[in-house]
Amino acid sequence: MSLKIFVAVFLGVGTGYFFLPAEFSDYIGTIIDIGLMVLLFFVGIDLGKQKDILDKIKKLGLKALLVPLGVIIGSVVGSMVVGIFLNMKINEAGAIGAGLGWYSLSSTILLSDGYVELSALAFLSNVFREIIALIFIPLIAKYIGKLESVSTAGATAMDTSLPVISKSTDPQTTLIAFITGVTCTIAVPIILPIILKIPI
Template sequence: MKGSLIIISFFIIGTLCGVYHLIPYDFTQSNLSYYALCALMFSVGISVGNDPQTLRNFRSLNPRLIFLPVMTILGTLAGCAVISLFLPHRSLSDCLAVGSGFGYYSLSSIFITEYKGAELGTIALLSNISREIITLLFAPLLVRWFGNLAPISSGGATTMDTTLPIITRTAGESFVVVSIFHGFVVDFSVPFLVTLFCSFP
């Protein structure tokens, strides 16, 4: 929760700096966001490769639970497709691109800003931050109403890091490996799906 609030605070500060031109630098005419994206992807690769225990834990996973991240991805995209019917000013591909962030706001918003512009990138940022915050706040209710796998699916790509503690506390220690595996797979799909949907008009 604290991490999400810090991200939102920096977003608000950045918006104010842009509106009032407090930083004498034109970000729209530079490749700074591209370099930030490359650095972010490099950091993601290091974090995955630096924890061999996570990869070893996958071997003990129940084979049926392998389909959980697949269903999270398909369910999210199906929901975005339905929402696009109520947003005539946004194309189906725009809605699917935003949904394909799966809570990974830092990576997806940069990708979408690069391909579709700052407006949709901002929408993606807020949408994906909201997904993480909803999981952090409502995980106990999700477990009570829909079962132990619900907060894992709700957390999307964040279940291997920021939402893992609350998922462990509400769903139980036995779902730690499931949560990490789910986050890893969904996290890995983000750059591919976002760029795929951003390539459509």
């Protein structure tokens, strides 16, 4: 599966670079949206067929929120730590990690604040995060752990990464992944500006 994902992204990059006119990017948002809806619909059907899943989630309760909490703290701390080695301002490095894989929003927030280069960095870094997540989720689920595989996805755990998680783990983990994605998605526009304003 990881190989298929890599090939699909790679072919897309090639097609976009060599064959498509720049005007095509106007339609991409709509195409992605429709594709996501189709995917989520079928993931929903998969979840629905597991009839005892709601009971399991009720049993988990608020503990399910530990996963997004770990993802948020881990992403921000991780990017701050590496920011020190890359000679970056710690708050700016942390803000990139706080994008949690949501490249369009994180780069837009930074751009609107006047950070041009940081915005490009946030865009690329969070695109890479999504690609890393998509490629490695099946491997991490198999060799490290299912919840750990969810953690790589961040905000994308509720949409782009969800089908991969659903294929690589089980219905219960898929539901936690969705909760994680939703929580991270809500968190990005809140924590990113806050971390950027930390005077360090």
